[in-house]
Amino acid sequence: xxxxxxxxxxxxxxxxxxxxxxxxxxxxxxxxxxxxxxxxxxxxxxxxxxxxxxxxxxxxxxxxxxxxxxxxxxxxxxxxxxxxxxxxxxxxxxxxxxxxxxxxxxxxxxxxxxxxxxxxxxxxxxxxxxxxxxxxxxxxxxxxxxxxxxxxxxxxxxxxxxxxxxxxxxxxxxxxxxxxxxxxxxxxxxxxxxxxxxxxxxxxxxxxxxxxxxxxxxxxxxxxxxxxxxxxxxxxxxxxxxxxxxxxxxxxxxxxxxxxxxxxxxxx
Amino acid sequence: xxxxxxxxxxxxxxxxxxxxxxxxxxxxxxxxxxxxxxxxxxxxxxxxxxxxxxxxxxxxxxxxxxxxxxxxxxxxxxxxxxxxxxxxxxxxxxxxxxxxxxxxxxxxxxxxxxxxxxxxxxxxxxxxxxxxxxxxxxxxxxxxxxxxxxxxxxxxxxxxxxxxxxxxxxxxxxxxxxxxxxxxxxxxxxxxxxxxxxxxxxxxxxxxxxxxxxxxxxxxxxxxxxxxxxxxxxx
Amino acid sequence: xxxxxxxxxxxxxxxxxxxxxxxxxxxxxxxxxxxxxxxxxxxxxxxxxxxxxxxxxxxxxxxxxxxxxxxxxxxxxxxxxxxxxxxxxxxxxxxxxxxxxxxxxxxxxxxxxxxx
Numbered sequence: 001x002x003x004x005x006x007x008x009x010x011x012x013x014x015x016x017x018x019x020x021x022x023x024x025x026x027x028x029x030x031x032x033x034x035x036x037x038x039x040x041x042x043x044x045x046x047x048x049x050x051x052x053x054x055x056x057x058x059x060x061x062x063x064x065x066x067x068x069x070x071x072x073x074x075x076x077x078x079x080x081x082x083x084x085x086x087x088x089x090x091x092x093x094x095x096x097x098x099x100x101x102x103x104x105x106x107x108x109x110x111x112x113x114x115x116x117x118x119x120x121x122x123x124x125x126x127x128x129x130x131x132x133x134x135x136x137x138x139x140x141x142x143x144x145x146x147x148x149x150x151x152x153x154x155x156x157x158x159x160x161x162x163x164x165x166x167x168x169x170x171x172x173x174x175x176x177x178x179x180x181x182x183x184x185x186x187x188x189x190x191x192x193x194x195x196x197x198x199x200x201x202x203x204x205x206x207x208x209x210x211x212x213x214x215x216x217x218x219x220x221x222x223x224x225x226x227x228x229x230x231x232x233x234x235x236x237x238x239x240x241x242x243x244x245x246x247x248x249x250x251x252x253x254x255x256x257x258x259x260x261x262x263x264x265x266x267x268x
Numbered sequence: 269x270x271x272x273x274x275x276x277x278x279x280x281x282x283x284x285x286x287x288x289x290x291x292x293x294x295x296x297x298x299x300x301x302x303x304x305x306x307x308x309x310x311x312x313x314x315x316x317x318x319x320x321x322x323x324x325x326x327x328x329x330x331x332x333x334x335x336x337x338x339x340x341x342x343x344x345x346x347x348x349x350x351x352x353x354x355x356x357x358x359x360x361x362x363x364x365x366x367x368x369x370x371x372x373x374x375x376x377x378x379x380x381x382x383x384x385x386x387x388x389x390x391x392x393x394x395x396x397x398x399x400x401x402x403x404x405x406x407x408x409x410x411x412x413x414x415x416x417x418x419x420x421x422x423x424x425x426x427x428x429x430x431x432x433x434x435x436x437x438x439x440x441x442x443x444x445x446x447x448x449x450x451x452x453x454x455x456x457x458x459x460x461x462x463x464x465x466x467x468x469x470x471x472x473x474x475x476x477x478x479x480x481x482x483x484x485x486x487x488x489x490x491x492x493x494x495x496x497x498x499x500x501x502x503x
Numbered sequence: 504x505x506x507x508x509x510x511x512x513x514x515x516x517x518x519x520x521x522x523x524x525x526x527x528x529x530x531x532x533x534x535x536x537x538x539x540x541x542x543x544x545x546x547x548x549x550x551x552x553x554x555x556x557x558x559x560x561x562x563x564x565x566x567x568x569x570x571x572x573x574x575x576x577x578x579x580x581x582x583x584x585x586x587x588x589x590x591x592x593x594x595x596x597x598x599x600x601x602x603x604x605x606x607x608x609x610x611x612x613x614x615x616x617x618x619x
Contacts, residue, residue: 003365011351075349081318083366084338183280267319297548429546436543456508460548477511477551486508 004085004093008067012101015063019056019105023112026052030116034123042120049116053109057102061163064098065170072178077268087262091171095255099164106160136221158240158247162206165247168254169198175258179265202250210242269294269444270315270413274324277310284310286468287324294412295441298473299459300448301491307468308448309346312415315446316343328413339368342411346418348398350390357386359405367409375408381430395422400431407434413444420451432458452488462487464494505546513554516545517562520555524564524575525586535565535573 030045068091071080080090177191184190214234221230270292277285285307292298300308313319315326317333328337350359356379363370379386382400393401399422406414419435420428436458439445446463449455456476464471471494479485485493506515523529535556536544542552556573559565563581567573576582601611 006365007351007362010353014353075345075347076351078318078343078345078349079351079362082316082338082343084335085366086335265320267313296550432546433543436546436549437539439542439549440539441549453508457506457512457547457551460550477513477554480509481511484509488508 001085001089001093004083004089005097008093008097009101011067012060012063012097015059016101016105019052019059023049023052023056023109027112027116031119034119046116049112053113056109057105057160058163060101060105061098061167064094064101064167065174068094068171069174069178072175072266072268081266081268086259087266088259091255091259091262095168095171095251098167102160102164106156110156154238154240154244158244161244161247161251162202165202165251165254166199168251168258169202170195172198172254172258172261175261175266179261179267182267198254202247205250206243206246209246210236210239212236213239270326270328270446272311272315272324272326275311275314275321275326276323277307277314277319278322283468285314285321288465288468288470290463290470290473292444292446292463294444296461297435297439297445297447297459299452299455299462299476299487300446300465301452301462301487302465303495304450306465308465309417310468311465312343312417312446312448313345315413316341316415318343340412342367342406342409342414344402344406344414344416344419346421348390348402350401352391354390355386356384356388356390356393356401359390359401360386360408363405363408369410371408371410374410375405378404378408378434381434382427396424396427399423400427403431403434407438412442413446414438415446417448418450419447420449420454428454452491456487459487462490464491466495512547513551513558516547516551516555517558519545520559521562521564521585521589525582525589529575531575531577531579531582533575535575537572 026045026048028045029048030042033039033041033043033045071077173191173195176194177187181187181190213236215236216231217234218229219232221228221232272288272290274287274289275285276283276287284305288307288311290311300312302308310319311326314321315328315333317335317338325332327333328341331337333341350362354362360370360372360375363375364372376386382404384397384401384404388397390398390401399419403416403419406416416435419431423431432454435445435447447455447459460476461473462476462479463473474490476487479487479490506512520529520535529535535541538552538556539549541547541555542549545552547555556565556567560567560573563576564585565573565575598611601614606614
C-alpha cells in the first residue's frame with residue numbers, strides 16, 4: 001500500500017508543481033501591489049490567488065479521475081494491474097492520495113490566505129472597520145456573515161468532503177464505463193449521466209440529513225450611525241459538518257462499490 | 269502448472285478466444301503460434317489476470333488466476349507500458365517495490381548484457397531498446413511462469429542471440445516459459461513445444477523434436493501447413 | 504538459425520560435439536558444461552541439451568561422474584575408432600555423390616590430388 005501510494009503521488013507531482021508555480025506567480029503580483037501601494041494590483045493578486053486556490057484544489061481532484069481513467073484504458077494499466085495488489089488497495093491508494101493532497105493543499109492555501117490577510121491588515125490599518133461596515137451592509141440585505149475559525153473550518157470540511165465524494169462518484173462512473181460499458185456505444189455519455197445521477201442522489205440525501213442551509217434571526221444592525229433591527233439569515237452552524245459527514249459516508253460507499261466492480265469485471 | 273479450461277473471451281460480438289482447453293507444464297519452453305488476431309495475446313492476458321474471461325477459467329497450480337498468482341506469473345506485453353516519467357533505473361525500482369521475486373542485481377546483469385544504461389529515459393528509448401528493457405525487467409524476476417508476448421519484435425538480428433541467451437538462462441525445470449512471436453524461426457531451437465491457435469481455437473500442442481524426427485517437419489513447416497489449410501478452407 | 508529445423512536438433516548438436524571430440528577441440532577427460540549452460544552455449548532448449556548428453560553417454564563418448572559433471576571419455580583408442588568411422592562415412596558419401604555425377608575412380612583420385 002505504501003508503494004502504491006508513493007507512485008500515485010509521483011503521477012500527480014507535475015500538476016502539483018504547476019499549481020504551486022501559478023500560486024507563487026499570483027503571490028508575487030499581490031506582494032508587488034502592496035509594495036508599490038497599487039490597489040488595483042493588490043486586487044488582481046487577490047483574485048489570482050483565490051482562483052489558484054479554488055482551481056488548484058478542484059484540479060487535484062479532477063486529475064485523480066483522469067489518472068484513474070488512464071490507468072484503466074491505456075497500456076500503462078499493465079503497470080498497475082500486473083502487481084499483486086487487490087483493487088481495494090489500488091483504488092484505496094488513489095483515493096487516499098487524492099484526499100491527502102486536497103487536505104494538504106487546502107491547509108497550504110488556508111495558511112497562505114491568513115498570512116496574506118495579516119500582511120494586508122498591517123498595511124491598511126483601517127481594514128478592520130471596513131470589514132465591520134461590510135458585514136453590517138450585508139446584514140441589511142439579510143445575509144449573515146460570521147467569520148470565526150470554527151465556522152470557517154466547518155465550511156472547509158463540508159466543501160472538501162463533498163468534493164471528495166464527487167470524485168469517488170466519478171471513480172465509480174469511470175470504472176462502470178471501463179468495465180460494464182466497455183466497447184458499448186455512448187459509453188462516456190452514459191457514464192457521465194451516471195455520475196450526475198449519483199451526485200444528485202448524494203445532494204438530496206445530504207440535504208435531507210443536514211436540514212436547511214440557513215435559518216433566520218433578528219439582529220441589531222448599525223449602518224453609518226443609524227441602528228435598527230433586521231431579519232438576517234445565517235448558515236446553520238452544523239449544516240456543513242452534517243453534510244460533510246454524509247458526503248464521507250457516500251464516498252465510502254462509492255469506494256467499496258468501485259473496488260468490488262474492478263475486482264470482478266475490469267479487464268485492462 | 270498453467271491450465272485453461274474451456275476459456276472464452278468475447279469483446280462485444282467478436283470472440284477472441286473460443287473454449288480453449290490448454291495445459292502447460294513446468295520445465296518447457298512453449299512457442300505460442302498463430303496469425304495476428306488469433307487470440308494469443310488475449311489468452312496470455314487472461315493467464316496474467318489482466319483480462320477476465322467471459323466463460324471458463326485459467327488456473328495456476330489448480331486455482332483460478334487471481335491477485336495472488338500475479339506473484340508468480342511474469343507477463344511482458346507487446347506494447348511498452350512504462351510510465352512516461354520513468355528511467356531505466358526507476359523501472360527496476362518499480363518492479364523491486366512490487367515483486368518480491370525481483371532481483372535488482374540480476375536486472376543490472378541483464379542490462380549489461382543487453383547494453384542498456386540505468387540513466388536512460390524510457391521516453392527517449394528506441395523501439396529496440398524498449399523491447400530489450402521490457403525483456404530485461406521481466407526476466408529479472410524469479411517467477412514460476414514467464415509469458416513473453418513478441419519478445420523479438422523490434423530487435424535487430426544480432427541482438428536476437430542475446431535475447432535468446434537471456435531467455436534460456438531463465439528456463440529451469442520448475443519454470444514454465446511461453447513465448448509468442450510471429451518470427452517463428454527465432455524460436456525453432458529454443459522452444460521444445462509449440463501451441464498452434466487459430467481464430468481463437470486451439471489447433472494442437474506438439475513436441476517439436478518429435479515433429480522433426482517423425483514427420484521431418486520444422487515448426488515453420490507445420491505453421492504453413494496449418495494456416496495455409498485454414499486459408500484454403502476459408503475460400 | 505544455425506540448425507536445420509527439419510531435423511532433430513539434438514542430433515545436430517550431438518554431431519557438433521562429436522566432431523569437437525574427434526578433432527581434439529574437446530580434449531579427452533575435459534569437463535563439459537552443465538545442461539543449462541550447454542543450452543545457452545548452443546542456443547537450444549534445455550531439454551534438447553539433456554537429450555544430447557543422454558545420447559552422447561549412450562554412444563559411449565562422454566561419462567557422467569556422479570555429483571561432479573559430464574566429461575569426455577579418456578579412452579584414446581575409442582576416440583580414434585570413432586574418427587575412423589566418421590571419416591569412412593564421409594568418404595562413402597563423397598564417393599556416392601561423385602559416382603552420381605558420373606566420375607570414374609581415376610577421375611576422382613586425380614581431382615583430389617589437384618584440389619588443395
